[in-house]
Amino acid sequence: MCTAATYRTKDFYFGRTLDYDFSYGEEIVVMPRNHPLQFRGAGKMESHYAIIGMAHMEGGYPLFYDAVNEKGLGMAGLNFVGNAVYGKDVSGRDNVAQFEFIPWILGQCAGIKEAKALLERIHLTDTPFSDRLPIAQLHWLIADREGAVTVESVKDGLKVYDNPAGVLANNPPFGEQMSQLSNYMHLSPKEPENLFSDKLSLKPHGRGMGALGLPGDLSSQSRFVRAAFTKMNSISGDSESESVSQFFHILGSVDQQRGCCQVGEGKYEITIYTSCCNADRGVYYYTTYENHQISAVDMYREDLDGDRLARFPLVLGQHILMQN
DSSP states (O other), X not given: OEEEEEEESSSEEEEEEEEESSOOOOXXXXXXXXXXXXXXXXXXXXXXXOEEEEEEEETTEEEEEEEEETTSOEEEEEEOTTTOOOBOOOTTSEEEEGGGHHHHHHHHOSSHHHHHHHHTTEEEEOOOSOSXXXXXXXXXXXXXXXXXXXXXXXXXXEEEEEOTTXXXXXXXXXXXXXXXXXXXXXXXXXXXXXXXXXXXXXXXXXXXXXXTTOOOSOSHHXXXXXXXXXXXXXXXXXXXXXXXXXXXXXXXXXXXXXXXXXXXXXXXXXXXXEEEEETTTTEEEEEETTEEEEEEXXXXXXXXXXXXXXXXXXXXXXXXXXXX
């Protein structure tokens, strides 16, 4: 399971958690402008916008989980098992395999408006990357500082939803996730008031009882509500350190701890990594389950006019600052 979110202060931030019971060996990848992209059904892209993101490298190809381009557009794919449906090539459409979707959009769209226009022509296909890798059932969050959309390829075709919350979790479909927020209209960051009955003198048990009733379980729907409430009520300064710190706190609200979400005998989902990319500056920050010290890769320190991928393995071990 996963959760993606956006956040805006002076700059625009985009990131996600990846929650699973094992890792594919993810790494940060910087794709420069002249790294050629050969699409299975949509031709070749000799040059494109530079991209930075988290990816599993397979045969020299970056299978991006989430990424941001140099223009400030971000995109993340989240599990959508049981609802995602892809098809065969369709004449007159841009036939793009689901694993190519992120570089297809980020490679040529400078913002959410261009992405929406491109989505009108796209058809996501069920072409697998290889026989060894199954087709991932995903839906996607695409966002820039001006807005966000959720994209779902389902039985009825490709659906594009405006996403005013700037948050996405897994199942159910996005419309149901947004509808669920109506059940929590009573939530408030303020101290609770007695609305139970004016015939009873009820008072809070103590300080710090804001958000009373916010769901705390690890289901997708609860994580969506929790992340949306936390993001929509978040306050921080405009500095980079304050903004990045607050973003990790937003996604920290949906962190998964080993032992709390069993998915098989001796198997537990954990938050393998949490990312926060400053989409305006091209800096990709991240933490891992064993290392909560924030690490970062700056795409502008690489040769973005080149054609070779830059790869950075994740810093996995715990780093503890001893003060004496």
